[in-house]
Amino acid sequence: MIGLRNGLFEFQEKCVQFLLDATSSGDKNTVIVKAPTGSGKTLILIDYIDKYLNNINSNISFVWLCPGKGNLEEQSREKMIKHLPSRSTKNLFEVLRSGFEAGDTTFINWELVTKKGNKAITDSERKNLFERIADAHRTGIQFILIIDEEHSNDTRKAKDIINSFASLYTIRVSATTKSNKLANFYEIPEIDVINSGLITKALYINEDVEASITIDDEHKYLIDLANKKRKDIADEYKKLGKDIRPLVLIQFPDMSDELIQHVENILESIGYTYENKLLAKWMSDSNDKINIKDIEKNDAQPLFLLMKQAVATGWDCPRAKILVKLRENMNEDFTIQTIGRIRRMPEAKHYDNELLDNCYLYTFDEKYRQSIKQEITNAFDVKRVYLKEKCKTFTLEKQLKDLDFDGLGERETYQVVQKFFKEKYKLSTKKKENRIIFESEGYVITDELIRKARQGKFIKTDTILDTSAGYYIETRRTVDTHKHGIELLHSINEIKSAIGIKQGKLRTILERLFRNNSSNKDKLLDLNTKEFYAFIINNEQKLKEDFVKATSQMYVQNSLVLQPKKSIFKIPEQELIKYDASETDVIDMLSNVYEGYQSSTLVDGIRSLPERLFERYCENNDAVDWVYKNGDSGQQYFSIVYVDALQKQWLFYPDYIVKLKNGDVWVIETKGGEKKYGQSKNIDPQVLNKFEAFKQYAKEHNLKWGFVRDKNENLKINNTVYTESLQDEHWKPLSSAF
Incomplete structure (x- = not known):
């Protein structure tokens, strides 16, 4: 029995009972516990282990996996030794020497067995861990895994170790975990922990x-x-x-x-x-x-x-x-x-x-x-699928960026951006009037850095994530060009990352546009040095948005300018795909190029709505021989080069390649369609440049192609003139194409 003077709190006892029920007669292999920090989850788990071994199954070896940060495995083991000295505990090195035994609880630091380059144990010892697990299985010992701070390790190596235990049950515990359709889920109410006095009010x-x-x-x-x-x-x-x-x-x-x-x-x-x-x-x-x-x-x-x-x-x-x-x-x-x-x-x-x-x-x-890995939050599984024999000979020419081509020069880039600002904001040569116009459009012009600071009293930790909770106050800092030079570079880098030009070129352009020490007569503002620093830092997000819009203006894709590298694309012979294992009524998608590709992949979070509609359309279309879902990035996937308004090259990965039974090949890109009242769901600012590059590529290679968008769950296709409105005559029903 766990050694506590007053025993466990009621909320802790309820959690222990849930764990006992879930790991004795539970219908799911995984148990998830959301335990607020300070709720005593270590004591809960220690008490659970003791009661499980006493009352349910003594032929179990518990393995307690902890993140490497903070020596958590040592702290947890020390607590078990203190409060439950009658039970056997081991660390990784002890189990490597003597093996797993029934009734043991082995505390393992994840980093010792998964972190690349960690010399704490040798490769032979890592191998020996798997041997010790196999030895235990041969003697009839079963495992229950406890994964502490379960969001911290979701790597392939971690999964290999977890899978090798073939555990009877896996218990995942964290303050930030979320419910999972494949697991029994229990949440300790944070207010109960507060009222117990264990954590602050x-x-x-x-x-x-x-x-x-x-x-x-x-x-x-x-x-x-x-x-x-x-x-x-x-x-x-x-x-x-x-x-x-x-x-x-x-x-x-x-x-x-x-x-x-x-x-x-x-x-x-x-x-x-x-x-x-x-x-x-x-x-x-x-x-x-x-x-x-x-x-x-x-x-x-x-x-x-x-x-x-x-x-x-x-x-x-x-x-x-x-x-x-x-x-x-x-x-x-x-x-x-x-x-x-x-x-x-x-x-x-x-x-x-x-x-x-x-x-x-x-x-x-x-x-x-909250730092929860997306793949855990979404609770999707992954499986490997293999290419069907009939698709292995298919090839298509793909394009790669010409690394020797660097887009427009500094002067021409400046002209494009300056023209955009003048036209968007209706600016003139009068700097004082331009200043008023910029401020009226939400730009901040001052010689101070302006910041928001959050204030308030927060009882539940999760309420901190609610941006409407608490309130915000404004603080200011006088610009110091020495102190704030790093912040200026950071802001320039943020803008640079969105438009893909070099930092030095961008800084020169910003100075020519807005700073008074520039000899440029066409500058839009006449800011002194401190004002310039503050202008770029305070308005980083607005400048980033405007520069993206400036570069996304449609550039006529010119083959004399654009000479991309070329390579041969072949459909990868195997692929890892996500799927939702909790889906019911799953069917094989027979039109897909991969064996074992099922409808459980066509769920929200894995495929967008237009993608789901398109794949189901192909599945139910007798004219389709096969359909391939292209990757989003990477040299193994099919790509086309497009050029923005600065003649900067970018790679574009069309979503689908479809082969019809009559031999026609269609390359399809899906985009967000329309909501009610004609509101566009497309969020891609480069859509026009991609459309024109796609059109040019298809013409050169005699391919059929199109952009496909959804409205009221019906699909429309366009390969002539792009418009945002699906009411336009250029958008036709997909059924008119194939």
């Missing part, structure tokens, strides 16, 4: 950040606020006679060596250093650790911990009360998993003290997300 974001304040150094500003909050909390603990030293976590982005040095200097200036043991460090590299021994203890000496994502998952330090999330650019998302590190209560109870019963986040990140 709420999270405050950016408390005491002042609206409209001009900030010189945002990192120092946030650290100063966090330090003041830490001192206030420490004073309250002292009043209660508690020897608890609240810890401030400072989390950095991945690429941040200079920022780390900057923060170390800030902390040193206010008295926190590695030398006086008040500052600790724990980065992703296992060797980059300073002063972290026993840091989890309530009376540990360090008051600040510098960290990256290394301790964002699973690490348990209940005295951590404040998190400062720093950033290097304005577009970073904040991953809310990290918030779990500051939500635990140090004595697993509330004090009826507002300051002590809550936790605090300071960040200027505007967007919040």
